[in-house]
Amino acid sequence: MDTPPDLPRQTRAFIVLVALLQGALLYLAQRGAERGLWPFGSLGGQVCWYTLVLTVPTMTLLSVRHLGALRLWQHTVAVAVLVAALSAWAVWNATGAPGLRAGQVLGPFAATVALAMFVLLPWLQCRLQHGRWQAPYRDLFEHAWQNALTLALALLFVGICWLVLWLWGALFALVKLTLFRDLFRQTAFVYLATGTMFGLGILIGRTQQRAVQVMRQILFAICTGLLPLLAFVAVLFALSLPFTGLQPLWETRAAASILIAVVATLVVFVNAVYQDGTADAPYPAWLQRVIDAGLLSLPLYAGLALYALWLRIGQYGWSTERFAGVLVAVVACGYACGYAWAVLRPGARWLQPLAPVNRVLSWVVIGLALATSSPLLDPYRLVVGDQLQRLADGRTSAAQLDLAYLRFDSGRRGYRAVQALREVPAFADDPVQRERLQQVLQRQQRWGGDNEDAPRSTDPLQVRQRIVPAAGSAEPDAAWWQALLAGKIEDGNCRREGAQCVALRRDLDGDGHDDVLLCNASAGYGVECRIHTDPGSGWRDVARTHFFPRHGDNAEALYQALRDGKLQVLPRRWPDLQLPGTQRTELYPADPNDQID
Numbered sequence: 001m002d003t004p005p006d007l008p009r010q011t012r013a014f015i016v017l018v019a020l021l022q023g024a025l026l027y028l029a030q031r032g033a034e035r036g037l038w039p040f041g042s043l044g045g046q047v048c049w050y051t052l053v054l055t056v057p058t059m060t061l062l063s064v065r066h067l068g069a070l071r072l073w074q075h076t077v078a079v080a081v082l083v084a085a086l087s088a089w090a091v092w093n094a095t096g097a098p099g100l101r102a103g104q105v106l107g108p109f110a111a112t113v114a115l116a117m118f119v120l121l122p123w124l125q126c127r128l129q130h131g132r133w134q135a136p137y138r139d140l141f142e143h144a145w146q147n148a149l150t151l152a153l154a155l156l157f158v159g160i161c162w163l164v165l166w167l168w169g170a171l172f173a174l175v176k177l178t179l180f181r182d183l184f185r186q187t188a189f190v191y192l193a194t195g196t197m198f199g200l201g202i203l204i205g206r207t208q209q210r211a212v213q214v215m216r217q218i219l220f221a222i223c224t225g226l227l228p229l230l231a232f233v234a235v236l237f238a239l240s241l242p243f244t245g246l247q248p249l250w251e252t253r254a255a256a257s258i259l260i261a262v263v264a265t266l267v268v269f270v271n272a273v274y275q276d277g278t279a280d281a282p283y284p285a286w287l288q289r290v291i292d293a294g295l296l297s298l299p300l301y302a303g304l305a306l307y308a309l310w311l312r313i314g315q316y317g318w319s320t321e322r323f324a325g326v327l328v329a330v331v332a333c334g335y336a337c338g339y340a341w342a343v344l345r346p347g348a349r350w351l352q353p354l355a356p357v358n359r360v361l362s363w364v365v366i367g368l369a370l371a372t373s374s375p376l377l378d379p380y381r382l383v384v385g386d387q388l389q390r391l392a393d394g395r396t397s398a399a400q401l402d403l404a405y406l407r408f409d410s411g412r413r414g415y416r417a418v419q420a421l422r423e424v425p426a427f428a429d430d431p432v433q434r435e436r437l438q439q440v441l442q443r444q445q446r447w448g449g450d451n452e453d454a455p456r457s458t459d460p461l462q463v464r465q466r467i468v469p470a471a472g473s474a475e476p477d478a479a480w481w482q483a484l485l486a487g488k489i490e491d492g493n494c495r496r497e498g499a500q501c502v503a504l505r506r507d508l509d510g511d512g513h514d515d516v517l518l519c520n521a522s523a524g525y526g527v528e529c530r531i532h533t534d535p536g537s538g539w540r541d542v543a544r545t546h547f548f549p550r551h552g553d554n555a556e557a558l559y560q561a562l563r564d565g566k567l568q569v570l571p572r573r574w575p576d577l578q579l580p581g582t583q584r585t586e587l588y589p590a591d592p593n594d595q596i597d
Helices: 009-035 043-063 070-094 102-130 137-172 178-183 187-208 209-244 245-249 256-275 285-296 298-316 320-344 354-372 379-392 405-409 411-423 430-442 460-466 478-485 557-565
Strands: 467-469 501-506 517-521 527-533 540-547
Touching: 009 043, 043 070, 043 102, 043 137, 043 187, 043 467, 070 102, 070 411, 102 137, 102 256, 102 320, 102 354, 102 430, 102 460, 137 178, 137 209, 137 354, 178 187, 178 320, 187 209, 187 501, 209 256, 209 285, 209 298, 245 298, 256 298, 256 354, 256 460, 285 320, 285 460, 298 320, 320 354, 320 379, 379 411, 405 430, 405 557, 460 478, 527 557
Parallel strands: 467 501
Antiparallel strands: 501 517, 517 527, 527 540
16 A cells, blocks of 8 residues: 555544544543433443444544545444444343443453454445455555554553643642642543543554554564564474373463464464565575464464363353353464465465455454344353253252352343242252342342441341351350350451351361351352451451352352361461561472472
């Protein structure tokens, strides 16, 4: 793509004014939400407003050249309608039940929409330039990198401007003139100034072509130097697998993310070297063969990542995180196979088939991103349905089912599924699970419980109903119960309504006297515990701890283990050390892998 002509004066002013308006609209949304004004008083209005204001103007600022271009406004209206429809669907998923953690739905929605719009934008820019969707690959490449660097430059410019304003305010504050510092902290000024700075940053990126080209060439030079090393590492790892086996991969619990990261890094580096496909390869023939070998190993990496995710799904079922991981792994498989095919089918130039591969996969990414943000490929329908099916066919027991995840983190569908569990025999016929289900439905927040503002009971019968002794453990003595009811020792919210607590009496410190471990499984993530001891002058608090579930487990499994008295006391081999006038120092065992031969 030839260097574009300078932007007209009207277009430059338009870019800054639209960015200023963007900041003003965001400020209006905040003020409207604070006062409960329509449409900002509801989550739906806020989500639609923020999504439209953040995406449509930004795409317009990166694309506009002539204000009279009809195709520009066609794109703007089409993107606005599409984004509004997707926002409405996301709001439907994130609402409809009390206490839903909307961020668990809206966070992935924002990420997928941003990705879809970023990948779609070069195609829109090429259509704006040429009047057709069949865009030259060179132009797609130029637009994609120009957009990325322009956005990065705009954000950097905003950061530098705010640093200057901070210095301005701090300098005058030294002589007791706080006018500027107070002005810069005003909410309206922050929004309007940031919008203006962002517009100026976009303008700099779009008009200072030489500076952007220099930035791009520096990045490409770095990628060109590191690509052979990365390809060699990829080949070396692949060759080591027959000797190490695959079992160590599955034991890391992070194999899929690392393997996909290798594929993504190689893809980015290869594209930075390949560029628009018109330049000759910057490597000698033997280095090209090393890179070719690295690209041929990519299907192995992507396949192992997909298999690792499938193992986790087989163990614990679908979750929104695993759903996203599978989509990323599928795209990684597409790139891996496409790039391996480009190596095996050489053209007139090195890796010439990369261009059609990138074209096709860009539309695959756009389609998947938009589909997951719409009813076409709704992740919550799949996740909730799979968890219920696992319960129905016995792969997951009622005690293992993560009710809190379904209730709070799976949107409207998850809440409805938890409600429907009241009719499932595994919950309806089990008093313990029925009570757990009822407590989850009554809770209004995911973490910390809803009973923290409830009054603490002083009725001994009520408190004893909420605190059950662990199996095989003697019940705490009367003095402990009296101290707990009198508030002399911390109760860990176990005296509040809805508490689910266990008391375990055991000599934990080896002093010959029993201590009491009081644990609350309804406090939030995991199990929160207090330790009480009686040194002879009455019961008092001495420590607290928190047990966190393993990946795939939930707090119910920990609670059941405590009720069964399965607590193990593991003494340290090495004691703490202390010198006169210093604090106690804990000894940290050496890692055997760090031993020097």
